[in-house]
Amino acid sequence: MPPKPRADLFVSRLDELIDMRRSLVRLTGLIDWAEIESVFVHFHPGGRLALSPRLLCLQHTFNVSNATVACTWLENPCWQYFAAS
Numbered sequence: 001m002p003p004k005p006r007a008d009l010f011v012s013r014l015d016e017l018i019d020m021r022r023s024l025v026r027l028t029g030l031i032d033w034a035e036i037e038s039v040f041v042h043f044h045p046g047g048r049l050a051l052s053p054r055l056l057c058l059q060h061t062f063n064v065s066n067a068t069v070a071c072t073w074l075e076n077p078c079w080q081y082f083a084a085s
Contacts, residue, residue, distance in 0.1 A: 014081045014084070027082070028082050029085070054083040058083065
């Protein structure tokens with residue numbers, strides 16, 4: 001009998017760690033990200049953005065700098081879920 005795969009006890013999915021009722025988490029599923037990303041590309045020279053539209057949304061919602069978005073994203077699982085889902 002082959003050995004069972006080892007489960008990594010220190011890896012969890014974000015949706016298992018955060019409260020899925022939080023407003024930012026709920027908002028994630030309501031936004032048509034494909035549409036927003038296609039519109040953003042047309043307005044930026046070369047079609048490349050410094051931040052993804054999701055991170056730009058966080059930046060403008062919370063009125064913070066690019067550096068603050070990056071630092072907060074690293075420490076806030078709700079922001080990670082919003083930016084990655």
